[in-house]
Amino acid sequence: MELLVTMAKTVLYVAAVFGVTLLHVAYATYFERKVIGRMQGRIGPVEVGFRGLLQPFADMVKSLFKEDIIPAAADRPLFFLAPVIVVASVMTSLAVIPFFNNGAIADLNVGVLFIFAMASLAVYGIIIAGWSSNSKYSFFGAIRSAAQVISYEIAMGISLAGVFLMAGSVNLNDIVLAQREQPLGMFAVLQIVGFVVFVISAFAETNRTPFDLPEAETELVAGYLTEYSGFRYALFFLAEYISMYIMAALIALCYLGGWALPGFVTRALPFLEQVPGIVWFLIKVYAFMFFYFWVRATLPRYRFDQLMAIGWKILIPVSVVNIVITAFVKRWLM
Amino acid sequence: MIPLSWYLMLGAGLFVIGMFTFLVRRNIIMMLISLELMLNAVNIMLIATSHYMQDMRGQILAFFVMAGAAAGVAIGLALLIAAFRNRESANMDEYNLLKG
Amino acid sequence: MLPEFFFGYFACAILGLAMLTVTRKNLVHSVLWMLLLFLHIACLYLFLNAEFLAVIQIIVYAGAILVLFLFLVMLLNLREEHEARRFVKAWQGRLAVCILLLTVIVISVYKATVQPTGGYSIAFINEAGHTKVLGTVLFNQYVLPFLMTALVLFVPMVAAIVLAMKERKR
Numbered sequence: 001m002e003l004l005v006t007m008a009k010t011v012l013y014v015a016a017v018f019g020v021t022l023l024h025v026a027y028a029t030y031f032e033r034k035v036i037g038r039m040q041g042r043i044g045p046v047e048v049g050f051r052g053l054l055q056p057f058a059d060m061v062k063s064l065f066k067e068d069i070i071p072a073a074a075d076r077p078l079f080f081l082a083p084v085i086v087v088a089s090v091m092t093s094l095a096v097i098p099f100f101n102n103g104a105i106a107d108l109n110v111g112v113l114f115i116f117a118m119a120s121l122a123v124y125g126i127i128i129a130g131w132s133s134n135s136k137y138s139f140f141g142a143i144r145s146a147a148q149v150i151s152y153e154i155a156m157g158i159s160l161a162g163v164f165l166m167a168g169s170v171n172l173n174d175i176v177l178a179q180r181e182q183p184l185g186m187f188a189v190l191q192i193v194g195f196v197v198f199v200i201s202a203f204a205e206t207n208r209t210p211f212d213l214p215e216a217e218t219e220l221v222a223g224y225l226t227e228y229s230g231f232r233y234a235l236f237f238l239a240e241y242i243s244m245y246i247m248a249a250l251i252a253l254c255y256l257g258g259w260a261l262p263g264f265v266t267r268a269l270p271f272l273e274q275v276p277g278i279v280w281f282l283i284k285v286y287a288f289m290f291f292y293f294w295v296r297a298t299l300p301r302y303r304f305d306q307l308m309a310i311g312w313k314i315l316i317p318v319s320v321v322n323i324v325i326t327a328f329v330k331r332w333l334m
Numbered sequence: 335m336i337p338l339s340w341y342l343m344l345g346a347g348l349f350v351i352g353m354f355t356f357l358v359r360r361n362i363i364m365m366l367i368s369l370e371l372m373l374n375a376v377n378i379m380l381i382a383t384s385h386y387m388q389d390m391r392g393q394i395l396a397f398f399v400m401a402g403a404a405a406g407v408a409i410g411l412a413l414l415i416a417a418f419r420n421r422e423s424a425n426m427d428e429y430n431l432l433k434g
Numbered sequence: 435m436l437p438e439f440f441f442g443y444f445a446c447a448i449l450g451l452a453m454l455t456v457t458r459k460n461l462v463h464s465v466l467w468m469l470l471l472f473l474h475i476a477c478l479y480l481f482l483n484a485e486f487l488a489v490i491q492i493i494v495y496a497g498a499i500l501v502l503f504l505f506l507v508m509l510l511n512l513r514e515e516h517e518a519r520r521f522v523k524a525w526q527g528r529l530a531v532c533i534l535l536l537t538v539i540v541i542s543v544y545k546a547t548v549q550p551t552g553g554y555s556i557a558f559i560n561e562a563g564h565t566k567v568l569g570t571v572l573f574n575q576y577v578l579p580f581l582m583t584a585l586v587l588f589v590p591m592v593a594a595i596v597l598a599m600k601e602r603k604r
Contacts (some may be wrong), residue, residue: 078466109563113489120497124469127504130461143508150501170565336441341482342543344445348452349506350536353435355456357528363461367468370499371452377491385482389552390571393484394579400494401583403519405590407499411506412594418510 014105017094025241027058033292034255039297044270071133074227078132080282083228083235088124090239090246093118097249098173100259100277112164115250116157117206122243123149126224129236133227144213144304148204151308152211155315156201156331162194162319162326163187163254176258185262188255193322197315199291202247204311209296213227213304244292245285252284341382349375360426362417366410373403440481447474461507465500472496483556486565 030045030052037044042054045052070079096111098104108114123146130142166180166187179186188195204211213223225236252258259277266273302310352371359365377396384392414424423429472495479488490562530575532561572580 076460108485110489110565112486113486113493115490117492120493120501121469121499124466124504127501127508128462128466131508131579139508143505146501146505150497153497169563171563319469332442336437338548339543339546340441340445342546343540344448346536346539346543347449349539350532351449351452351456351537354529354532358525359456361461363503364456364464367464367503368456370468370495371455374472374495377476378475381479381482381484381487383548385484386550386554387548387590388550388554388556390550390554390568393487393568394572394576396487397490397568398583400490401587402501404494405586407502408594409515409590409597411502412590412597414506416597417509424510428514 004130010105012084014095014115017099017105018091021091021094021242021245022238024245025238026060028241028244028289029059032296035290035293036297039294047256050195060234063234064082064231068230068232069227071135071227072166073134075132075134078128079227080232082125082129082132083129083239084125085089086122087235087242089121089125090242093246094242096172097246097253098176098259099281101176103174103259104173107171107250109169109171109274112160112170112175112250112254115246116153119149119153119243122239125239129228130224132222135227137221137226138224141226145207147211148207148211148311151311152201154321155197158316158323159194159197159201160254161323162191163321165323165326165330166191170264172253172258175254176260178259180263182258183263185260185264186255186257188202191255191326193318194253195324197319197322198251198255200310200315201203201252203295204307205294206243206247208244208292210299210302211307212301213307229314232259244289247294248288249281249283251288252281256284340387342379344377345379345382347375348372348378350379360393362410362424362426365426366414370403370407370431373399387433437481444474444478444481448478462504465503465507468503469496469500483559484564486568547564 034044034052034053045055048054048058049272070076093103093115096108096114098107104111126145126149127142130138130140130145133139163175167175169175169178184190203209207213207299227232228236257280259281263273349372352368352375355368355371356365368372377399380392380399381394384390384396417429420425451467451474455464455467455471458467472491476491478487479485480490522552554567
């Protein structure tokens, strides 16, 4: 009986997290269009609902009722499977993110590594999407995207190793708790090198501007998405936004103090302790989401060789040096 | 409690599937895949034994096996690319220049 | 009852997926079945209280090794194999050897039991965390092998680059 109650609670929590995330994703698209519109001197969506607030739902309905086109030469089972793999792997990573203290669905001891494992599974969805469409553009987009994601995953992992060293754990909850002990309440200050590397890699990992090479319209139509339409296209879109949220959440948790506030702030303004942790968490996540959109409105796209050069020749060596220095400091100076 | 021998027999089954494939399939990529299957079978056995002996050494060994597998695949696939340039084929039977 | 049920599922799935992997005609399908196989093996490791190794299994095998396979299959365009030459002709003898080997292994491990001799009990690992325990053992007792792994990974990396690089113009 007790088991059943626990299971029911878990299922409800999972459903709540997924539902809320989907809602956040819907409004992230609205937020993005508004932000970029304002930055380009436009006003963004205004037609549907009050100030265009119902625009995401209009988009959703549109993509659901569009014709679903499958290329004649496609490998059908894999063509259907690819978006499912991408969405499933990205959504699974949500399970280990603590939204507030001990607020993860599954409080794994290997939390961050689990997110990396799931991110490496998402690569399969991309490759399969490109390959099974049986089209040149899709295939090149997929190869580019996979090469990019795999290369930047290395830089990302190595830069996070600095955080693991500082926190002495790979559990996301423990990493947040360890940051409370810091004088400034976040690792972004002491791990500034790792932080910068991680942020750059996060852009590449989620295929966002300035590293949105796989979707470079001018060369590759829409990269691995070229042959997809309607609902399946929307699934890829959904996965991209959820993975943006996950990267933003990782940055908030590993570098910006997660759901906790820096010690000096709570000492100066004790009433802030009463505010639930999820508020601070969401503020940090949305600050980073805004940064994503800001960069998209500002920077042009890199060339593919430049992208690879940045990843392999700058970010990876820098993050390796960062680990070595962190390890020495941690061992002998702290 | 599941007996240790079940895990060992599962590993044995996987190992033999890998070995049989290695012996009969003629595609180089398939042969490399079957090598990976065999290494995984060994890993299952190592980790199971380590768990039942409550000793970490088996898991450490499995960890090193994974590193070795990654290295082996990297070099095997590079060799395949180099060979493919000369022969345009991934079939083992095509590589018979030394045959009299 | 429940552990036996789960073990039965994973054992059947692992063997079945291995069969599927090695019999596919299309290499891309084969690699994808193998991905599913590796995920099942990772779940089996969770059963054996080795969560770090389970995650590493996914990251290393699924994230690195299989992606290499997939890349190569796609880049060399090895989509379909010739029907006739998928298997060697004289497979009966090899099958006999394999069955013999299986019999020998199964007979030798059929009654295998071990005594829990080490100090790393399940409760101890759960208390300290598998990653920490594994790391402590690895970096205290097996530092030299660990450093050797760096060499083992470095040499193939150089070799792979040299082999795969097109010859420079003289």
